[in-house]
Amino acid sequence: MRSSLIGMNCGPRRRRRGSTYLFVIAALLLAAWVAVARGQEARLQVLGDPRDIFVDQPVLVQVLVEFSQRCETPTLPDLPDCSVRFAGVGPDSTFRMDINGQVTESRQRSYRFELIPRRLGRFEIPPIDVQADGRVIQTQSASFEARRDDAGELVRAKIVGPDKPIFAGQQVELSLEIQVRCPALERRDQRGQSRIRLDAAETWRYLNAAALAPFTTYRSQGAISLPEDSGVLSQWYVYRLVERVVASQPGPLRFDGLTVRMRYPLEYGIDSFGLLTNTVITRVRDVAVEPEYGNLTVLPLPEQGRPADFSGAVGTFTVRSAITPGDARVGDPLELMVDIRGDGPLDSLPPPRLELHPDITASFRIPDTPPAGETIRSARGDEPLVRRYRFTLRPLRPLSELPPIRYSYFDPQRAAYAVAIAPAAPLRVTTADRVSDADVVGLAGRNTEAAQPTEQSEPGLRPMTSVAAALRAARTDVSRTEALVAVAAPPAVVGVICLAGWIVRRRRRSPRLRERRALRAAQRRIRAAARRSPRECAEAVHAALVAYLAERRGEPPGRYVGREGAALLTACGAPAEITVRWTETVEAAEAASFGGMVQPSAEALVQRAERVLAEVAGVRMA
Template sequence: MFKKPLRSSLPFPLTVRACLFLTAWTSLALSLHSGLMAQNQAMRAEASFSPPSITVSNGTTYKVVLFGTQETPQGAIPSIPGLTISNNPQVFRTASFRNGTPSVKMEMSFQVKPLKQGTFILPSWDLKVGSKTLRVPEASLQVLAPSQQDLIRLEREKQQREDLKQAAFIEFDAPRPFLFEGETILATISLFLWDRLPVTRIEQAPVKIGDSFSMTELRQPNEKRNVRRNGKSYTVFSWPIGLTAAMAGDHDLTFKTSIRIRANNPRNSPFNSPFFNDPFFGFGREESLEILGPKQTIEVRALPMKGRPAGFQGAIGSFTSLSSIDVDRVSLGDPVRLTFELSGTGNFSAIPAPQISSDKQLKVGPPAFSFEGNQLTKHEGKQSFEYILTPLSAGLVEIPAIKFSYFDPLEERFLSTRTSAHPLRVDPGENWNSANPQPVVEGEVSNEDAVPTVDLFQTESDPGEWFPALQRKTLLENTNFWLLQLIPLVGFCSLSLLGFRRKTAGIEKQRQKENALLRQMKDSVGFKDAPALLRAFRDLLRLRIASLRKHPNPSSLSSEEILSLLRLGNNPEEIIQEARELLRSCDDQEFAGNELARQPLESLYRTSHGLLKKLK
């Protein structure tokens, strides 16, 4: 259903448009004039199917005609089950004079495709034009049963599809209709190509569709010609694969591929000219054809839990095992090669090396893998696991037997094989140390606690950690180390800055306080307020002396404490005496009343100010 504003689109080709260009100007002028004139015309809507009766395989057009307006309408066509109505209509706007009266109309055509047979009634619906709402009347469509012609066409299409299926198809051959979970089977994917099909190349090797299975890589296919099937001659390309079931249950599996074929050119359009889109000028136009194989449901059975051996590691198939060592007598520390071979058919690519753990007598290195057989499918052949064992103590050492458990899908039960143990004689290993015999001093008793050379020079069967170079970068050469130094540097700078700011802020605060007190002293003289003058003087004296002597709490200083601090600063006696007098005056004023009010305040201010300047 359309919900966006409807837009007109001219269905004419470019050449016709050019021819109509001049007349369009005339029409435009006329329509503008008539449009203005036609504003008075009443708006109405009509709707119908054209043609109103069709067969199932044909389409029709749903036409909505709006009279009296050319504005773009908005609305939604109701949906009808069984009918598919396009929401991209073709729009025509016309303007004309009828009997001298201007008339405008707009026609919208929607493509309709029936899905079934019957009579369909499209109910009336609302269409918004500008601020007005128009009611579109209902319309009915009769869809008839398919005609004989339709049936013939359908039959022909079906036959073409069948022919195409027979011309190229995929077959998948598996030895059994079921698999066990984790089992690998050898299967074949065959691509049949009819000899008369003009195939130029196989574009893509078959691709598996079905996540429940994994498949080995596909290489070059085997080609077989003149294979008869369905009364036709085919060329068959087959790919052998190893197919492994990933999870239990019934799972679908199919394959698809694509081929390139030479195709005839459709000649009904001048734009499909081979000169435009075919580098071989019509003689070799190619098209891609996708071939989808039939869907197969394969049963994947879970492995039984009953009778499952403890050492079972997921091997499924039929195997025989054998183990051997390359030498049965070695010196202590010399490595011994143990080879465990597994032959038969099965999921070789999923079989891990049997676990042989180190003990006090033997150190076991990681195994080396090798496979002899079809490397692609790894389904049938011989898998070898080679271990390097290092004897750790001298004497007769037994290399343990290796037990290998697997599930046989044919017998549908678990089986185990066991190799034989190998005795190994380990000599203390003096043979090569004797190359440089130590001089034995006569009468010297051999020291049993000397460095046990038999324990030295043991071959390590594991390389350990690898380093690209012997000389590693030192911290001094490491950029990250130097970058890391930025963190404490930032911390240090921040702390120093904060400390400095705190200190300067304290000094500034004190300076402001002193200025305020000095101002207060001056104002007190002006207001003839002796108590305020003496109070300000004492506070200022406290501040100055506390600042000079680094006293933490200036407001707590008594007169005596101030005088003692003055003495500490080696101030002259007359200054101290002067300060004592002034402080006494302050105390008298504070505790004994207004006795000093008779003294001239100007001289008192000068005396106190002079004293403050002389302080040290």
């Protein structure tokens, strides 16, 4: 009986001992992991796939600093036959561990550099010294090998134009032809090596169509076989995009910024169910190629044979005119409508030069300002059909018809100037009714009695009269100076008020004034934060620094929270040291607002914020 009771009491104790052992083992494993991690405090890494490093292509190198609270920006030494540039601060993370109430915090920072190798072969990056937490940490060395860029063996592009010469101002149809080697994706696993091919539609999805502007109209696709250097035929997919463009300037025809970009697939995998029908691309290569233009050249318009009324139209055009109303008198306004059709750029087509046509200027008064035309499009709205101009003319003499309207243009098909003529249109213009001097004198004599002033009038009102002598003898009670003041004073007062308001608004929108206001506001908030509790002080300092950037840029208050502030400083050309100190100060204030701190730390945080604020205030922000 006693032995059974002892056995019953030992069971719970053994279970409690097992839980304690598990807890101790987990703590030892965690401490061992921290010790190992602390041994790798700084690393030099070459990012990306080492198989995708090519000559004259950027390579990203990263210096990763782990388990440190403060770190200075490292410097990468110059490498022979390789350009080195600091690319900015990369992503970072914070590690916080609480053991028996003692909080240990460490951070992981990354600094990135852009390297561009200028030759083939291997490049060695020596170890780098990093200043972290008051001591020097040395990274390991790194290396990479630059290969010849074989992007042309994967993707090719060329611009195809017409066989005839192209002239400046001509609208031509060009096509962008993209050739992509049929992707043969490989997969290696325990079952061996397998390969699949993507069809033309699937391959098109890996091309960046947004970067192909101005070519936006997808016309066709197909497949061709091209010989390799070894004599073996390989399959290529061909994509053709067509666009109508205007050759604006003489010289070689080029499109600035046109680059064919593609994420060329290289390897694939399968899903968790092992179905080959659900393939997943596991490795791609970013390829960018410039299109070949061949001998596409834009010729200037010839000077020989250019008409005097030529306004720059290039193409083949027809003209039609109409004038309304068809029956008018001399001096009445008439509306002349000119419609121009053709294969040229109708949206930018200049109006006809009526002021250079003697038969038009001899019969009509033409407005000095040329009219703004309108383009009439098709029912779908994508194809221009007619360019229409409306002129307001006033006839100077009787007419029986509207003279022909001439429109000069350059025909690129015949490489010569031509004239489109709208035939004469029916128009009836008659003289205006005239009143003779005798009729005017007789009318005045007959109305003399009627024009005599009446003696009956209301008090304060002068009697009306139409006699010329009485009107000349009459005087006004308003002097010329008073009339001038009454006319000129209201506009002058309104102008002064508008000018003052404009000056006030401009001063409020002034970038320098906005920067000074933002700096003074941030300084007031930081000084006020020093009188609060440590947690509230950290929160106020963080809000003041974040609000300073937003108010200085005229953005909403929460625009530059987190990494956005460092990104703004980097974009504005701020030194890397200032960017790092700003980021560390903001993150320290944010962390203290959640975790709390003691009063001496709060005072140090305020002083640190004031120093970094003064440094950032000296950075120019466009």
